[in-house]
Amino acid sequence: MRFIQPNVIMVFSDQQRWDTCGCYGQTLPVTPNLDRMAAAGVRFEHAFTCQPVCGPARSCLQTGRYASATGCYRNGIALPQNEPTLAHWLGDAGYDTAYVGKWHLATNLRNTNSTEELPPEESFETRAVPPERRGGYHYWMAADILEYTSHAYDGHVFDTDGNQRDFPPGRYRADALGDWAIEYLAGHQRNQPFFLFLSFIEPHHQNDHNRFEGPHGSAARWGNYAVPGDLVGTKGDWRENYPDYLGCCHAVDANLGRIRSWLAEEGLAENTLLIYTSDHGSHFCTRNPEYKRACHEGCVRVPLVIEGPGFRGGRVVNELVSLLDVPPTMLSAAGVPVASTMQGHALQPLVEGQVDDWAREVFIQITEDHIGRAIRTARWKYEVWVPSEHAFSGWACGESDVYHEYHLYDLVNDPFERNNLVTDPAYGEVRRELAQILKRRMVEAGEREPDIMTAAV
Numbered sequence: 194m195r196f197i198q199p200n201v202i203m204v205f206s207d208q209q210r211w212d213t214c215g216c217y218g219q220t221l222p223v224t225p226n227l228d229r230m231a232a233a234g235v236r237f238e239h240a241f242t243c244q245p246v247c248g249p250a251r252s253c254l255q256t257g258r259y260a261s262a263t264g265c266y267r268n269g270i271a272l273p274q275n276e277p278t279l280a281h282w283l284g285d286a287g288y289d290t291a292y293v294g295k296w297h298l299a300t301n302l303r304n305t306n307s308t309e310e311l312p313p314e315e316s317f318e319t320r321a322v323p324p325e326r327r328g329g330y331h332y333w334m335a336a337d338i339l340e341y342t343s344h345a346y347d348g349h350v351f352d353t354d355g356n357q358r359d360f361p362p363g364r365y366r367a368d369a370l371g372d373w374a375i376e377y378l379a380g381h382q383r384n385q386p387f388f389l390f391l392s393f394i395e396p397h398h399q400n401d402h403n404r405f406e407g408p409h410g411s412a413a414r415w416g417n418y419a420v421p422g423d424l425v426g427t428k429g430d431w432r433e434n435y436p437d438y439l440g441c442c443h444a445v446d447a448n449l450g451r452i453r454s455w456l457a458e459e460g461l462a463e464n465t466l467l468i469y470t471s472d473h474g475s476h477f478c479t480r481n482p483e484y485k486r487a488c489h490e491g492c493v494r495v496p497l498v499i500e501g502p503g504f505r506g507g508r509v510v511n512e513l514v515s516l517l518d519v520p521p522t523m524l525s526a527a528g529v530p531v532a533s534t535m536q537g538h539a540l541q542p543l544v545e546g547q548v549d550d551w552a553r554e555v556f557i558q559i560t561e562d563h564i565g566r567a568i569r570t571a572r573w574k575y576e577v578w579v580p581s582e583h584a585f586s587g588w589a590c591g592e593s594d595v596y597h598e599y600h601l602y603d604l605v606n607d608p609f610e611r612n613n614l615v616t617d618p619a620y621g622e623v624r625r626e627l628a629q630i631l632k633r634r635m636v637e638a639g640e641r642e643p644d645i646m647t648a649a650v
Contacts, residue, residue, distance in 0.1 A: 198287065198386040198527055199502050200465040202452065203519075205254075205390065206445050207247065207295060207397040208484060209471035211240070211496045212421055213442045220419055223443050226450030227469055227498055232507045234467075234500025235544055239513045241555045241569060242473040245485045245492045247397075248297045249560065250472035250516060255279055255298065255328055257520035257535030259638045260558055266591030267560050269302025271315075272328060277532065279520055280329035283388045286529045289381060291332035293374045294350070294392035295339035299326040321351035330390070334358065334373045339366075339394045345406035365408050367395045367441070371448030375455055386527070393448070396441030396475075398434070398484060407440025415439040423491045423609040424479060431477035438475070466501035466526045468519065486562035486587070488576040488600055489610050493557055493569070502526060503541050512543060513569065515555045536638060556634040560587035566596065568631050574610065575627040576600040577645050592640055598624060598648035615648045624648075 211217045214224040216231035217238075244250045244260045252258075252265035255278040260266045263276055272278070280290040299322040301315040317326065317337040327333055333353040336342040342349055345366055349359045350373075360369040374391045381387050399406045407415070415436040424431050431438075449469060456462040475484045476491040485492050497514065503526060517537030524531050525539040542548045559565035559576070564587045567576035577596035579586065601615040601624060614620045628645045636642050 196528055197464060200386050200461060201283065201288070201388045201523055201527060202456075202465060202467050203390045203392075203523075204445075204449050204452065204467070204469045205294075205392045206442070206469075206471040207392070207394050208473060208475045209396055209442055209445075209496065210421070210474035210491055211494045213396075213439060214496050216498065217496060221415060221417070221439065223415070223439050224446040226446045226453060227496065230449070230453065230467065230469065230500050231498045233505065234498055235504040235506070235508045235510060237497040237499075237510045237514050237540075239511060239571075240470065240495050240497035241493050241513065241515055241557065242471075242495055243515050243517050243556065244558050244560075245473035245487065246559075246561055247295075247472055249558075251297050251392075252276075254472070254516055254519060257517060257532065257537055259517070259536055259556075260560075261591055262534075262536065262639050265298065266558070267588055268297070269300060271301045271326060272298040274325055277534070278328040279388070279390070279523060280327075280331075282524055282529055282532060283527055284329055284331065286527055288386050288388045288527070289332070290330045291334075291377050291381075291387065291389045292327065292330040292392070293334045293377065293389070294336075294370050295394045296322060296327070296335045296337045296392070298328065299323075299337040321355040321357075323355075332377055334377070335392070340397060340400045343394075344399055344402070345408070365444060367393050367444040367448055371451055374448070375451060378452075378455060378459075388523075388527075391448075391452075393445050395445050396438045398475075405434045405437040405441060407437035408444050411440025411443075412436045415443070421491065423489065423611075424477060425609075427479040429477040429479035431479070434477065462501075464502065466499065466504070466523070468497075468499050468523070470497045470516065470519065471495040472516075481562050483562070486559060488557060488559060488565060488567040488569075488574060490574075490604075490608075493567075499540070504544060508544065510540075510544060512551050513553070513555045513571070514540060514543070554630060554634070556631075556638060558591075558638075560591050563587050564590060564593050564596075565599065566631060566635060567600070568627060568634060569604075570627075570630075572603065572605050573623065573627055574600060574602040574604055575624065575631060577628075577631065577643075593643060594641060595644045595646065597646045598628075601627070616650050618650045621650075
């Protein structure tokens with residue numbers, strides 16, 4: 194039988210916890226469309242970001258490489274123009290490639306510890322991203338940092354020709370992006386496969402308003418929520434924001450439903466690989482002064498559901514997987530050889546039960562708030578960091594030769610990560626074993642093997 198290249202669609206949310214989704218245990222009807230997708234496709238129970246910051250995570254997903262390898266270890270570092278991306282590999286294989294939404298990989302900002310002014314030509318925070326900084330995508334309807342060009346009900350993106358495209362009056366931002374995604378799909382010529390990357394900003398907080406902005410009425414509609422276990426009894430700002438946060442997630446889900454319906458109506462669902470995931474989660478200022486940049490589950494665990502060729506049957510995969518496993522999965526589905534530079538592994542063999550040596554841990558790099566490295570196993574969360582007297586030291590540097598033990602959690606007995614065991618002498622051997630695994634993963638990622646200083650008991 195002749196292989197027919199499937200269409201590929203990535204639906205990507207921003208800052209979405211896995212437990213906002215019904216198929217991951219959410220009791221409110223926040224994500225009915227994703228739940229249906231999971232019932233028909235494959236849900237990955239334990240999926241994790243490889244970098245809990247917007248720009249770095251996006252660089253990983255576009256290239257299949259860790260942020261330390263791309264050089265995009267923090268926000269405000271543009272993806273190198275010579276870095277091959279999904280759009281390049283799939284475009285070379287005959288795909289029409291399209292990007293809609295938030296990009297966050299075009300602007301170069303100065304270090305926060307530097308007084309050097311940003312050259313105007315390096316900032317695309319509010320300007321159209323030029324073609325050479327779009328990662329190889331053919332069709333473009335996006336803004337580099339969408340939260341800087343829009344709010345929930347007003348704003349704009351830029352089209353392929355650099356023209357400003359305003360949201361229709363009164364149109365919620367996620368719905369406007371969904372409109373443009375459908376517009377692209379409807380206008381696409383059927384004689385070639387397409388790859389659409391639809392990057393929502395929801396449920397990310399609105400920076401200049403310092404809050405989450407769900408559709409009108411979200412606070413009332415989603416106010417009767419069950420407090421996630423890691424937030425119970427904490428301070429943070431989840432009490433005033435969580436209903437709107439769920440409203441944002443519901444709006445993204447509604448647009449996922451529009452895309453699934455369009456594929457079914459056009460007879461394209463059977464031969465389209467549809468992927469849903471997020472760049473990282475949110476801990477609502479309970480672990481540090483903001484929402485991410487931490488090793489904790491609320492920050493690093495994300496939804497991952499895939500539906501389409503090779504991903505059917507309502508199956509659940511329990512092995513630990515990383516965002517870095519998504520790019521090789523896309524290429525494999527398209528019949529494109531997985532690039533040797535990619536540092537993740539295609540998920541098809543795992544789904545088919547053909548892997549006996551799948552890694553028992555995921556590796557996570559952390560910057561901006563601090564310089565950190567972590568692994569997450571089925572039982573343990575272990576993080577090391579670089580202590581600094583300067584807040585947000587991870588903005589100035591992405592890695593170190595020396596780290597100190599920072600966190601150790603027993604996730605079986607402490608799933609909400611309330612009891613840090615890193616200084617408990619009873620877990621000394623556990624920490625030594627995890628430190629060796631962590632150092633191995635760092636070297637495999639292309640980093641130098643560091644010294645890890647034992648936490649004081």
